[in-house]
Amino acid sequence: EAQVTQNPRYLITVTGKKLTVTCSQNMNHEYMSWYRQDPGLGLRQIYYSMNVEVTDKGDVPEGYKVSRKEKRNFPLILESPSPNQTSLYFCASSLFGRTDTQYFGPGTRLTVL
């Protein structure tokens, strides 16, 4: 089944403890991206990647890192999480880029205490 998977689905952590949220797609998509969803703010793009080793900032990249060492994987790294990063995170992928249909993962709910 074609899908985007994220792990973990739920995470509660403490300020400053490094964490990684994984994202994987099995559709051989070139474009992958991360979003955070907050009430009243919609989805905001954190980072995106056009291909392996090619990443770029979205609208809210501060406090986040990403890497794209393999085509199928696009992990989101929080080196030193803070409470204002408590949010619902979505990974998405598309065949070539922004004008193609974005396929979203199920979401990761992160709470930083």
Next chain:
Amino acid sequence: AQSVTQLDSHVSVSEGTPVLLRCNYSSSYSPSLFWYVQHPNKGLQLLLKYTSAATLVKGINGFEAEFKKSETSFHLTKPSAHMSDAAEYFCVVSDSNFGNEKLTFGTGTRLTIIP
């Protein structure tokens, strides 16, 4: 710079009546525009998209949207609402300039269907 404004945070309609969800955009270049839907506790799904072809775009589940450049609008409509349409809807814009691969989402419109 690209931006998008969804004019209503919440819309309520009765089952069987028309749906109108409003979206205005700002774009320095020819925009690509999208509507995505998010059902409760689910990821997002594409409803329809405009990428410089026909200005009236038809999507899934009976939804359609019209690109109006003069009004910088991309409103989403459906002739007759169904209970299963209850969800949150996001309008999305992306400038079609070389090198830009960002997507900008609106803040969302929650659609409630009254039985």
